[in-house]
Amino acid sequence: MAYEIEDNIMPLFLVNGFLEAGKTQFLDFTMGQEYFQAQGKTLLIVCEEGDVEYNEKQLKDSRTAVVYVDEFEKLTPQYLNELEVIYQPERVLMEWNGMWNQDDLKLPEDWTIYQQITIIDGSTFELYVQNMKPLLGAMLRGSELVVVNRCDDIPDEKLTAYRRTIRAMSRDSEIVLEDAEGEIEQSALEEDLPYDLSGDVIEIKPEDYGIWYIDCMDQPERYRDKVVEFTAMVLKSPKFPKGQFVPGRMAMTCCEADMTFLGFMCKWHDAERYKTKQWVKVRAKIGIEYQKEYRGEGPVLYGEAVEPAEALRDVVQF
Numbered sequence: 470m471a472y473e474i475e476d477n478i479m480p481l482f483l484v485n486g487f488l489e490a491g492k493t494q495f496l497d498f499t500m501g502q503e504y505f506q507a508q509g510k511t512l513l514i515v516c517e518e519g520d521v522e523y524n525e526k527q528l529k530d531s532r533t534a535v536v537y538v539d540e541f542e543k544l545t546p547q548y549l550n551e552l553e554v555i556y557q558p559e560r561v562l563m564e565w566n567g568m569w570n571q572d573d574l575k576l577p578e579d580w581t582i583y584q585q586i587t588i589i590d591g592s593t594f595e596l597y598v599q600n601m602k603p604l605l606g607a608m609l610r611g612s613e614l615v616v617v618n619r620c621d622d623i624p625d626e627k628l629t630a631y632r633r634t635i636r637a638m639s640r641d642s643e644i645v646l647e648d649a650e651g652e653i654e655q656s657a658l659e660e661d662l663p664y665d666l667s668g669d670v671i672e673i674k675p676e677d678y679g680i681w682y683i684d685c686m687d688q689p690e691r692y693r694d695k696v697v698e699f700t701a702m703v704l705k706s707p708k709f710p711k712g713q714f715v716p717g718r719m720a721m722t723c724c725e726a727d728m729t730f731l732g733f734m735c736k737w738h739d740a741e742r743y744k745t746k747q748w749v750k751v752r753a754k755i756g757i758e759y760q761k762e763y764r765g766e767g768p769v770l771y772g773e774a775v776e777p778a779e780a781l782r783d784v785v786q787f
Protein backbone atom coordinates (compact mmCIF):
# COMPACT_ATOMS: atom_id res chain seq x y z
CA MET A 470 0.00 0.00 0.00
CA ALA A 471 2.19 2.83 -1.26
CA TYR A 472 0.42 6.15 -1.00
CA GLU A 473 0.82 9.87 -0.39
CA ILE A 474 -1.62 11.32 2.10
CA GLU A 475 -2.54 14.89 2.84
CA ASP A 476 -1.88 15.88 6.44
CA ASN A 477 -5.51 16.82 7.10
CA ILE A 478 -7.03 13.65 5.63
CA MET A 479 -7.67 10.32 7.37
CA PRO A 480 -7.09 7.59 4.75
CA LEU A 481 -9.43 4.60 4.87
CA PHE A 482 -8.41 1.35 3.20
CA LEU A 483 -11.58 -0.67 2.74
CA VAL A 484 -11.54 -4.43 2.19
CA ASN A 485 -14.95 -5.90 1.47
CA GLY A 486 -16.57 -9.16 0.46
CA PHE A 487 -19.08 -11.66 1.78
CA LEU A 488 -18.58 -13.89 4.82
CA GLU A 489 -15.68 -16.36 4.55
CA ALA A 490 -14.45 -14.84 1.30
CA GLY A 491 -10.95 -14.49 2.73
CA LYS A 492 -10.90 -10.84 3.87
CA THR A 493 -9.18 -11.56 7.18
CA GLN A 494 -6.48 -13.67 5.52
CA PHE A 495 -5.89 -10.91 2.99
CA LEU A 496 -5.55 -8.20 5.64
CA ASP A 497 -3.44 -10.42 7.90
CA PHE A 498 -1.08 -11.12 4.99
CA THR A 499 -0.96 -7.44 4.03
CA MET A 500 -0.06 -6.29 7.54
CA GLY A 501 2.83 -8.74 7.56
CA GLN A 502 4.43 -7.32 4.43
CA GLU A 503 7.38 -4.96 4.55
CA TYR A 504 5.60 -2.31 2.47
CA PHE A 505 2.91 -2.06 5.15
CA GLN A 506 5.37 -1.16 7.90
CA ALA A 507 4.63 2.58 7.69
CA GLN A 508 5.20 5.09 10.44
CA GLY A 509 2.50 5.68 13.02
CA LYS A 510 -0.41 3.64 14.32
CA THR A 511 -3.07 1.78 12.39
CA LEU A 512 -6.71 1.32 13.40
CA LEU A 513 -8.40 -1.83 12.11
CA ILE A 514 -12.21 -1.75 12.21
CA VAL A 515 -13.67 -5.24 11.86
CA CYS A 516 -17.33 -5.30 10.90
CA GLU A 517 -17.64 -9.07 10.56
CA GLU A 518 -16.05 -11.85 12.58
CA GLY A 519 -15.34 -15.03 10.64
CA ASP A 520 -13.62 -18.27 11.58
CA VAL A 521 -10.11 -16.87 11.00
CA GLU A 522 -8.56 -14.68 13.70
CA TYR A 523 -5.90 -12.01 13.34
CA ASN A 524 -2.32 -12.74 14.37
CA GLU A 525 -1.96 -10.98 17.73
CA LYS A 526 1.84 -10.69 17.48
CA GLN A 527 1.56 -9.22 14.01
CA LEU A 528 -1.00 -6.69 15.20
CA LYS A 529 1.35 -5.64 17.99
CA ASP A 530 4.39 -5.46 15.73
CA SER A 531 2.52 -3.32 13.18
CA ARG A 532 1.10 -1.08 15.95
CA THR A 533 -2.44 -1.96 14.92
CA ALA A 534 -5.40 -1.57 17.27
CA VAL A 535 -8.55 -3.60 16.51
CA VAL A 536 -12.11 -2.44 17.11
CA TYR A 537 -15.10 -4.71 16.42
CA VAL A 538 -18.37 -3.19 15.20
CA ASP A 539 -21.24 -5.67 15.06
CA GLU A 540 -24.10 -3.32 14.12
CA PHE A 541 -24.19 -1.01 11.12
CA GLU A 542 -26.11 1.62 13.09
CA LYS A 543 -23.02 2.14 15.28
CA LEU A 544 -20.88 3.04 12.28
CA THR A 545 -21.69 6.75 12.27
CA PRO A 546 -19.37 9.66 11.42
CA GLN A 547 -19.52 10.69 15.09
CA TYR A 548 -18.43 7.23 16.25
CA LEU A 549 -15.59 7.13 13.72
CA ASN A 550 -14.41 10.54 14.92
CA GLU A 551 -14.42 9.22 18.48
CA LEU A 552 -12.26 6.26 17.43
CA GLU A 553 -9.84 8.65 15.75
CA VAL A 554 -9.52 10.66 18.96
CA ILE A 555 -9.03 7.56 21.11
CA TYR A 556 -6.52 5.67 18.93
CA GLN A 557 -4.91 8.56 16.99
CA PRO A 558 -4.11 6.40 13.94
CA GLU A 559 -2.23 7.48 10.82
CA ARG A 560 -4.47 5.25 8.73
CA VAL A 561 -7.62 3.12 9.10
CA LEU A 562 -8.29 -0.35 7.71
CA MET A 563 -11.85 -1.62 7.58
CA GLU A 564 -13.00 -5.20 7.07
CA TRP A 565 -16.48 -4.63 5.72
CA ASN A 566 -19.54 -6.77 6.44
CA GLY A 567 -20.84 -7.98 3.07
CA MET A 568 -24.43 -8.01 4.30
CA TRP A 569 -24.34 -4.25 4.85
CA ASN A 570 -24.98 -2.03 1.84
CA GLN A 571 -21.76 -0.12 1.34
CA ASP A 572 -23.65 2.70 -0.38
CA ASP A 573 -25.03 3.57 3.08
CA LEU A 574 -21.58 4.09 4.64
CA LYS A 575 -21.14 7.68 5.86
CA LEU A 576 -17.66 8.93 6.78
CA PRO A 577 -16.46 11.99 8.71
CA GLU A 578 -15.69 14.97 6.49
CA ASP A 579 -11.93 14.55 6.83
CA TRP A 580 -11.99 10.80 6.07
CA THR A 581 -11.68 9.47 2.55
CA ILE A 582 -11.47 6.02 0.95
CA TYR A 583 -7.94 5.84 -0.43
CA GLN A 584 -8.14 2.27 -1.64
CA GLN A 585 -10.97 -0.24 -1.92
CA ILE A 586 -10.40 -3.95 -2.46
CA THR A 587 -13.04 -6.64 -2.95
CA ILE A 588 -12.37 -10.28 -2.07
CA ILE A 589 -14.62 -12.89 -3.72
CA ASP A 590 -14.88 -16.63 -3.13
CA GLY A 591 -15.02 -18.06 -6.65
CA SER A 592 -16.76 -21.23 -5.45
CA THR A 593 -19.81 -19.26 -4.25
CA PHE A 594 -19.72 -16.35 -6.72
CA GLU A 595 -22.72 -17.48 -8.78
CA LEU A 596 -24.87 -17.84 -5.65
CA TYR A 597 -24.20 -14.26 -4.57
CA VAL A 598 -24.71 -12.89 -8.09
CA GLN A 599 -28.12 -14.56 -8.26
CA ASN A 600 -29.29 -13.62 -4.77
CA MET A 601 -27.37 -10.55 -3.60
CA LYS A 602 -26.37 -8.66 -6.72
CA PRO A 603 -27.20 -5.16 -5.34
CA LEU A 604 -24.93 -5.72 -2.32
CA LEU A 605 -22.20 -7.13 -4.56
CA GLY A 606 -22.54 -4.19 -6.93
CA ALA A 607 -22.19 -1.68 -4.09
CA MET A 608 -18.94 -3.35 -3.00
CA LEU A 609 -17.48 -3.63 -6.49
CA ARG A 610 -18.40 -0.18 -7.78
CA GLY A 611 -15.44 1.72 -6.36
CA SER A 612 -12.90 -1.09 -6.07
CA GLU A 613 -9.41 -0.68 -7.47
CA LEU A 614 -8.60 -4.37 -7.05
CA VAL A 615 -10.88 -7.43 -7.15
CA VAL A 616 -9.41 -10.76 -6.04
CA VAL A 617 -11.39 -13.88 -6.92
CA ASN A 618 -9.87 -16.76 -4.97
CA ARG A 619 -10.69 -20.49 -4.72
CA CYS A 620 -11.13 -20.82 -8.49
CA ASP A 621 -9.89 -24.43 -8.49
CA ASP A 622 -11.88 -26.78 -10.74
CA ILE A 623 -13.97 -23.93 -12.17
CA PRO A 624 -14.14 -24.28 -15.99
CA ASP A 625 -12.49 -21.58 -18.10
CA GLU A 626 -15.76 -20.51 -19.68
CA LYS A 627 -17.23 -19.84 -16.21
CA LEU A 628 -14.17 -17.86 -15.14
CA THR A 629 -14.52 -15.79 -18.29
CA ALA A 630 -18.18 -15.14 -17.46
CA TYR A 631 -17.21 -14.21 -13.88
CA ARG A 632 -14.71 -11.66 -15.18
CA ARG A 633 -17.31 -10.08 -17.44
CA THR A 634 -19.87 -9.85 -14.64
CA ILE A 635 -17.31 -8.20 -12.35
CA ARG A 636 -16.10 -5.86 -15.09
CA ALA A 637 -19.66 -4.70 -15.73
CA MET A 638 -19.98 -3.63 -12.09
CA SER A 639 -16.38 -2.47 -11.59
CA ARG A 640 -15.21 -0.97 -14.86
CA ASP A 641 -11.83 0.41 -13.71
CA SER A 642 -10.63 -2.32 -11.35
CA GLU A 643 -7.79 -4.78 -11.72
CA ILE A 644 -9.26 -8.30 -11.60
CA VAL A 645 -7.14 -11.17 -10.30
CA LEU A 646 -8.28 -14.81 -10.42
CA GLU A 647 -6.53 -17.26 -8.10
CA ASP A 648 -6.45 -20.99 -7.50
CA ALA A 649 -4.35 -23.08 -5.11
CA GLU A 650 -1.29 -22.50 -7.31
CA GLY A 651 -1.68 -18.72 -7.27
CA GLU A 652 -2.77 -16.25 -9.92
CA ILE A 653 -4.36 -17.70 -13.05
CA GLU A 654 -2.94 -16.39 -16.31
CA GLN A 655 -6.04 -14.80 -17.74
CA SER A 656 -4.71 -14.73 -21.28
CA ALA A 657 -4.91 -18.53 -21.16
CA LEU A 658 -8.62 -18.54 -20.39
CA GLU A 659 -10.69 -20.10 -23.17
CA GLU A 660 -12.99 -17.51 -24.70
CA ASP A 661 -16.52 -18.40 -25.67
CA LEU A 662 -17.51 -15.35 -27.68
CA PRO A 663 -20.90 -15.44 -29.43
CA TYR A 664 -19.52 -13.81 -32.60
CA ASP A 665 -16.78 -14.64 -35.10
CA LEU A 666 -13.64 -12.57 -34.66
CA SER A 667 -12.23 -13.77 -37.95
CA GLY A 668 -15.01 -12.31 -40.13
CA ASP A 669 -14.48 -9.31 -42.38
CA VAL A 670 -17.21 -7.57 -40.42
CA ILE A 671 -18.03 -8.69 -36.88
CA GLU A 672 -21.77 -8.42 -36.39
CA ILE A 673 -22.63 -7.63 -32.78
CA LYS A 674 -26.19 -8.76 -32.13
CA PRO A 675 -28.21 -6.70 -29.61
CA GLU A 676 -28.11 -9.49 -27.03
CA ASP A 677 -24.30 -9.73 -27.36
CA TYR A 678 -23.51 -6.03 -26.96
CA GLY A 679 -22.56 -6.32 -23.27
CA ILE A 680 -20.20 -9.22 -23.90
CA TRP A 681 -18.52 -7.33 -26.74
CA TYR A 682 -18.20 -4.10 -24.74
CA ILE A 683 -16.61 -5.77 -21.71
CA ASP A 684 -14.28 -7.94 -23.78
CA CYS A 685 -13.19 -5.01 -25.94
CA MET A 686 -12.46 -2.91 -22.84
CA ASP A 687 -10.53 -5.76 -21.22
CA GLN A 688 -8.59 -6.88 -24.27
CA PRO A 689 -8.54 -4.04 -26.82
CA GLU A 690 -5.57 -5.49 -28.71
CA ARG A 691 -7.78 -8.43 -29.68
CA TYR A 692 -9.98 -5.98 -31.60
CA ARG A 693 -7.40 -3.64 -33.11
CA ASP A 694 -8.22 -3.00 -36.81
CA LYS A 695 -11.31 -5.24 -36.62
CA VAL A 696 -14.51 -3.92 -38.21
CA VAL A 697 -17.68 -4.20 -36.13
CA GLU A 698 -21.33 -3.50 -36.88
CA PHE A 699 -23.94 -2.88 -34.19
CA THR A 700 -27.06 -0.89 -33.29
CA ALA A 701 -26.76 1.75 -30.59
CA MET A 702 -28.12 4.98 -29.13
CA VAL A 703 -26.32 8.27 -29.75
CA LEU A 704 -24.74 10.28 -26.95
CA LYS A 705 -23.56 13.81 -27.77
CA SER A 706 -21.94 16.47 -25.60
CA PRO A 707 -20.68 20.01 -26.24
CA LYS A 708 -17.40 18.80 -24.75
CA PHE A 709 -16.87 16.30 -27.59
CA PRO A 710 -14.59 17.43 -30.42
CA LYS A 711 -16.25 18.11 -33.75
CA GLY A 712 -16.93 14.96 -35.73
CA GLN A 713 -17.23 12.69 -32.71
CA PHE A 714 -20.08 11.03 -30.80
CA VAL A 715 -20.58 8.01 -28.57
CA PRO A 716 -22.81 5.17 -29.77
CA GLY A 717 -23.78 2.93 -26.88
CA ARG A 718 -26.46 1.14 -24.88
CA MET A 719 -28.00 1.55 -21.46
CA ALA A 720 -26.97 -1.34 -19.23
CA MET A 721 -28.29 -2.70 -15.95
CA THR A 722 -25.04 -3.66 -14.26
CA CYS A 723 -26.54 -4.49 -10.89
CA CYS A 724 -30.21 -3.61 -10.46
CA GLU A 725 -32.81 -1.31 -12.01
CA ALA A 726 -31.58 1.56 -9.87
CA ASP A 727 -28.03 1.09 -11.16
CA MET A 728 -28.14 1.90 -14.87
CA THR A 729 -25.15 3.10 -16.87
CA PHE A 730 -24.40 4.01 -20.48
CA LEU A 731 -21.79 1.79 -22.14
CA GLY A 732 -20.27 3.09 -25.34
CA PHE A 733 -17.07 4.02 -27.20
CA MET A 734 -16.05 7.32 -28.74
CA CYS A 735 -16.68 7.19 -32.49
CA LYS A 736 -15.05 9.49 -35.05
CA TRP A 737 -17.46 10.16 -37.91
CA HIS A 738 -17.34 13.06 -40.37
CA ASP A 739 -21.12 13.55 -40.23
CA ALA A 740 -21.48 13.27 -36.44
CA GLU A 741 -23.23 16.65 -36.18
CA ARG A 742 -26.17 15.18 -38.07
CA TYR A 743 -27.20 13.04 -35.11
CA LYS A 744 -28.60 14.02 -31.72
CA THR A 745 -28.56 12.38 -28.30
CA LYS A 746 -31.04 9.50 -27.92
CA GLN A 747 -31.29 8.88 -31.67
CA TRP A 748 -30.70 5.27 -32.70
CA VAL A 749 -28.14 4.39 -35.35
CA LYS A 750 -26.56 1.40 -37.00
CA VAL A 751 -22.79 1.77 -36.91
CA ARG A 752 -20.07 0.06 -38.89
CA ALA A 753 -16.64 1.06 -37.67
CA LYS A 754 -13.02 -0.03 -37.46
CA ILE A 755 -11.62 -0.32 -33.93
CA GLY A 756 -8.42 1.50 -33.06
CA ILE A 757 -6.60 2.21 -29.83
CA GLU A 758 -5.87 5.77 -28.72
CA TYR A 759 -5.16 7.71 -25.58
CA GLN A 760 -8.38 8.87 -23.93
CA LYS A 761 -8.49 10.78 -20.64
CA GLU A 762 -11.58 8.79 -19.64
CA TYR A 763 -9.45 5.63 -19.81
CA ARG A 764 -6.52 7.29 -18.01
CA GLY A 765 -4.48 5.82 -20.82
CA GLU A 766 -5.07 4.05 -24.10
CA GLY A 767 -8.35 2.39 -24.98
CA PRO A 768 -10.73 1.47 -27.82
CA VAL A 769 -11.87 4.16 -30.26
CA LEU A 770 -14.17 3.64 -33.26
CA TYR A 771 -13.43 5.01 -36.72
CA GLY A 772 -16.80 5.20 -38.47
CA GLU A 773 -17.18 3.65 -41.92
CA ALA A 774 -20.96 3.93 -42.07
CA VAL A 775 -23.59 5.42 -39.77
CA GLU A 776 -27.30 5.39 -40.58
CA PRO A 777 -30.59 5.75 -38.67
CA ALA A 778 -31.97 2.58 -37.06
CA GLU A 779 -34.99 1.32 -35.15
CA ALA A 780 -34.76 1.72 -31.38
CA LEU A 781 -33.96 -1.33 -29.26
CA ARG A 782 -36.32 -1.79 -26.32
CA ASP A 783 -34.24 -4.04 -24.10
CA VAL A 784 -31.40 -2.78 -21.92
CA VAL A 785 -28.11 -4.65 -21.71
CA GLN A 786 -27.92 -7.07 -18.78
CA PHE A 787 -25.06 -9.08 -17.28
